[in-house]
Amino acid sequence: MFSDDDAAALYDLLNPWDPAVWPGDGFYEQLVRAADAVLDVGCGTGAMLHRAREQGHPGRLVGLDPDRAALRRARRRTDVEWVEGTAATAQWDAAFDLATMTGHAFQCLVTDAELRTSLRAIRAALRPGGRFAFETRHPRARAWEDWRPWNATEVTDAAGRPLRVWHEVAGVDGDVVTFHSTTADPDGTPLRVDRTSLRFLDEPTLDAFLTEAEFEVEARYGDWARGPVTDGSREIITIACRR
CATH class of the missing domain: 2.20.25 (N-terminal domain of TfIIb)
Structure with a gap:
C-alpha cells in the first residue's frame, strides 16, 4: 500500500520548491526575504521555509499544518518551528509581519465558517500592518x-x-x-x-471575506509576473494587509 509518509515524499517529488524555475516560488521568496517573522499556513513538507533558512533568513520562521506525515518531513530541519494545526486553530497574537498560504492551500477553506474563523486567526497572528499573501485558482x-x-x-x-x-x-x-x-x-x-x-472564489466573494476579517487588499495580481487579473487569468494572487 501507499502510506501517508509515501504520499508526503511523493508530494515533494511532484512539487519541488525552486524559485529559479517556478515563478510562484520566486514571488513568495521575495516576500519571505523581506519579512522578519513569517508564518506559513498550510506549510506541508516545509520546502519554502527550508529554503529560506538555507538562504540565510535570520528571523523567526514558523510552519503550520494539520498533516502529520508532511510535518515529519518538515521537521528534518530543526531550526524552523513546526506546529500541527489548521489556520482556524492558530493562536498567535501579533507575532508575525508576514503570513502565507502557498500551493493554493487557501482553497482548502471550503465553508464560510472555515473561511471566517481562519481569516480571523491569521489576522490576529499578524502585527498591525502585517501582510497575508496567498493565491487561488481563478474560477473562470x-x-x-x-x-x-x-x-x-x-x-x-x-x-x-x-x-x-x-x-x-x-x-x-x-x-x-x-x-x-x-x-x-x-x-x-x-x-x-x-x-x-x-473552493473556487471569485474576486467579489473573496474580498467580502477579507473585508469582514478586517483585511485591506494591498495588491492583486493575475499572474506571477504581477500582471492584472483579467478574464483570462488562471490565478487570483492577493497580498492583504491587516488593518
Whole structure:
C-alpha cells in the first residue's frame, strides 16, 4: 500500500520548491526575504521555509499544518518551528509581519465558517500592518476541467517505484469542486485514492471575506509576473494587509 509518509515524499517529488524555475516560488521568496517573522499556513513538507533558512533568513520562521506525515518531513530541519494545526486553530497574537498560504492551500477553506474563523486567526497572528499573501485558482479558468485520468503524471518515487498520478472530478457544487487523487501502478492499478474539496472564489466573494476579517487588499495580481487579473487569468494572487 501507499502510506501517508509515501504520499508526503511523493508530494515533494511532484512539487519541488525552486524559485529559479517556478515563478510562484520566486514571488513568495521575495516576500519571505523581506519579512522578519513569517508564518506559513498550510506549510506541508516545509520546502519554502527550508529554503529560506538555507538562504540565510535570520528571523523567526514558523510552519503550520494539520498533516502529520508532511510535518515529519518538515521537521528534518530543526531550526524552523513546526506546529500541527489548521489556520482556524492558530493562536498567535501579533507575532508575525508576514503570513502565507502557498500551493493554493487557501482553497482548502471550503465553508464560510472555515473561511471566517481562519481569516480571523491569521489576522490576529499578524502585527498591525502585517501582510497575508496567498493565491487561488481563478474560477473562470475552470482548472478542474483538465483533471482527468488521461492527464496523468508519470514519475518514479524515491524507492524506485514507477507511478502514475491523476486527479478526477467527483462533483461540482456551486463554487466547491470535489475530486479524487489517485496514485497507481503503471498499469493503472490504484495504490491510494484521496478525496479533496476545493473552493473556487471569485474576486467579489473573496474580498467580502477579507473585508469582514478586517483585511485591506494591498495588491492583486493575475499572474506571477504581477500582471492584472483579467478574464483570462488562471490565478487570483492577493497580498492583504491587516488593518
